[in-house]
Amino acid sequence: MSLRKRQRSASSSRLSSLSSPASPPRPVAASASSPPLSFPGADLLLRLHLDPSSADDADVKPDPAAFLDLHVSSASLLRSRYFAALLSDRWCPDPSSSPAGRLSLAVPAAPSCARPFHAHVEVVRLLHTLDFAGAIRSPADALDILPVALQLLFDACVEACIRFLEAVPWSEEEEARVLDLAPLLPGDEAADLLARVSLPPAAAAGEAAARSPSEAMLHGLIHSAIHGHPVPAATKAFVAMLLKDYPSRDCVHKVLDEAFLSRLDTVKELLGKYASPDFRIAVDSDEREAIQKLNLHSAVLNVKHLLWLIERMVDMRVADNAVKLWSEQVALAADLQKLLNDADMWRNMAPGLPMLVTRCTLRLAHSVMIGETLVPRQVRMKLVKSWLPVLNVCRDITQPMHSGYKSSNCQELEETFLKIISTLSVPDAQELLQQCLGFSTRNVDDCQHLVTAFKTWFRRASRDPQGPQGGED
Numbered sequence: 138m139s140l141r142k143r144q145r146s147a148s149s150s151r152l153s154s155l156s157s158p159a160s161p162p163r164p165v166a167a168s169a170s171s172p173p174l175s176f177p178g179a180d181l182l183l184r185l186h187l188d189p190s191s192a193d194d195a196d197v198k199p200d201p202a203a204f205l206d207l208h209v210s211s212a213s214l215l216r217s218r219y220f221a222a223l224l225s226d227r228w229c230p231d232p233s234s235s236p237a238g239r240l241s242l243a244v245p246a247a248p249s250c251a252r253p254f255h256a257h258v259e260v261v262r263l264l265h266t267l268d269f270a271g272a273i274r275s276p277a278d279a280l281d282i283l284p285v286a287l288q289l290l291f292d293a294c295v296e297a298c299i300r301f302l303e304a305v306p307w308s309e310e311e312e313a314r315v316l317d318l319a320p321l322l323p324g325d326e327a328a329d330l331l332a333r334v335s336l337p338p339a340a341a342a343g344e345a346a347a348r349s350p351s352e353a354m355l356h357g358l359i360h361s362a363i364h365g366h367p368v369p370a371a372t373k374a375f376v377a378m379l380l381k382d383y384p385s386r387d388c389v390h391k392v393l394d395e396a397f398l399s400r401l402d403t404v405k406e407l408l409g410k411y412a413s414p415d416f417r418i419a420v421d422s423d424e425r426e427a428i429q430k431l432n433l434h435s436a437v438l439n440v441k442h443l444l445w446l447i448e449r450m451v452d453m454r455v456a457d458n459a460v461k462l463w464s465e466q467v468a469l470a471a472d473l474q475k476l477l478n479d480a481d482m483w484r485n486m487a488p489g490l491p492m493l494v495t496r497c498t499l500r501l502a503h504s505v506m507i508g509e510t511l512v513p514r515q516v517r518m519k520l521v522k523s524w525l526p527v528l529n530v531c532r533d534i535t536q537p538m539h540s541g542y543k544s545s546n547c548q549e550l551e552e553t554f555l556k557i558i559s560t561l562s563v564p565d566a567q568e569l570l571q572q573c574l575g576f577s578t579r580n581v582d583d584c585q586h587l588v589t590a591f592k593t594w595f596r597r598a599s600r601d602p603q604g605p606q607g608g609e610d
Contacts, residue, residue: 174205174206174207174208174258175207175208176207176208176209176210176213176261176262176265177210177265178210178212178213179208179209179210180210180211180238181208181209181210181211181214181238181239181240182206182207182208182209182238182239182240183206183207183208183209183214183239183240183241183242183261184204184205184206184207184239184240184241184242185204185205185206185207185242185244185254185257185258186203186204186205186241186242186243186244187203187204187243187244187246187253188243188244188245188246189246203253205254205258207258207261209261209264209265210265211224211238213264213265214264216264216267216291216293217264217289217290217291218290218291218292219288219289219290219291220264220289223240242257244257255281256281256282256284256285257285259272259281259282259285260282260285260286260289260291260294263282263291263294264291264294267293269293269294269297269301273297273298273301275305276301276302276305276306276307276308276311277311279298279301279302280298280302280311280314280315280318282294282298283295283298283299283302283318284318284321286298287318287321287322295322295323295326296326299322299326299327299330302315302330303327303329303330303333312334315330315334316334319331319334319335349388351383351385351388352388352391352392355379355380355383355388355389355392356392356395356396358376358379358380359376359380359392359393359396359446360396361376362375362376362377362445363396363400363442363445363446373445377449377452380393380449380453381449381452381453386453386455389453389455390453390455390458393446393449393450393453393455393459394455394458394459396446397443397446397447397450397458397459397462398462400439400442400443400446401443401462401463401466401469403435403439404436404439404440404443404469405466405468405469405472407432407433407435407436407439408432408436408469408472408473408476409468409472410428410429410432411429411432411433411436411472411475411476412471412472412475412476429482429486430486433476433482433483433486433487433490434486434487436487436490437487437489437490437493440490440493440494440497441493443497444493444496444497444500446459447459447497447500447501448500451500451501451504451509451510454509454510456501456504456509456510457510457511457512459501460501460504460505460510460512460516460520461512461516463497463498463501463520463523463524464512464516464517464519464520464523465519465523466523466524467523470523470524470526470527471526473490473494473527473530474526474527474530476490477490477491477527477530477531477534478530480534491531491534492546494527494531495527495528495531495546495547495550496546498524498527498528498550499546499549499550499553501520502520502521502524502550502553502554502557503549503553505517505520505557506553506556506557514560514561514562514565517557517560517561518561518565518569520557521554521557521558521569522569524554525554525569525572525573526572528547528550528551528554529572529575531547532547532551532575532576533575551573551576551586551587552586554569554573555573555576555586555587555589555590558570558573558590559590559593559594563594563597563598566594566597567594567598570590570591570594573587573590574587
């Protein structure tokens, strides 16, 4: 049986030696203060003594003379396969020569433990009473008893401890003790218990082909935060905290990237339907308006999800892939321009869309500008080049639907784009600055950011070439 094999293996490495009573340890005053314990039907003396060689701290040695005598029933000890094997070889009752008989059991020393024999005494008691419900009342009880039960191959006690531990919650310290014992536990009987502390092998193999258990959990949390919970703000705040505190940044990075790509693809599909000429031709006007309204409402919702994901990625400094993907959305930017140029459509069906799209772009661009997210020069240029036309349309929208929208979001994005342009090469900056002239629609005093950007470019363009000329110095 697997139980017997595993426990025999455990006993070979964990059991302390059982010896004959040829030279029993001397009693000491500390031990003599308590009378020997006696169990019904006692016909054998079992002496528990500390094993000095098992002390963890080399500088702290237990008293090798400390012991505890137990008067036990040999018939009860037979419930332990270890004692059963020992008694079958050594125990030959002979009333004339040894009416009581003696065995000695070494107990691993634990210098910090006030009652070093307690767990062994409890297991010996259970060998006599089988009162597992009375002895195991907490995880600490089970975890104290279980190693001794494994040591003595007391199968019924092992099963009782495992059954109790599987059914109750643990503290973090108790879970650490379970993990320490896990290699010694019988696989079949402890399957449900071990499933709490690790993924079963078959499930782990399946998850390895897709995503890890942690990734699957984080993916589910993100999905619930943006889709399934009736109180989304509170749920999003809680999930954001879990993501921020999760120890593996790579895992969080991967899961957020997957969620971002999924939401981005949904937004692209929805706005692509609005801009598609085939859709406009194939559907009559009333049906088309109803479908467009549904699609645009869904697009606004998904852009909100995108913004939340972007904020998490920027806060955790894992937004590099998101910036790259956002910089490549030329088609999405073109579809947005078509929608925003249809003022009646977006105002009636998706009034919050311009602000949300601007905030998404601003959050990513600002993280690039201040160095929170480091991306190559080509990505920085594409980010500005792809979304500058959308900014120009948003800025020119009259009577914005949100108070302060034009003066805050758009102007901040203007300033951010101009600062990113200042990080590019002189030729690239020249190309993009010429597309920023629309920023000057306000009076000169209100567009100092544009004045500064052009002055910077002219200063750099008029400077003599820098660096090695014609070879190495």
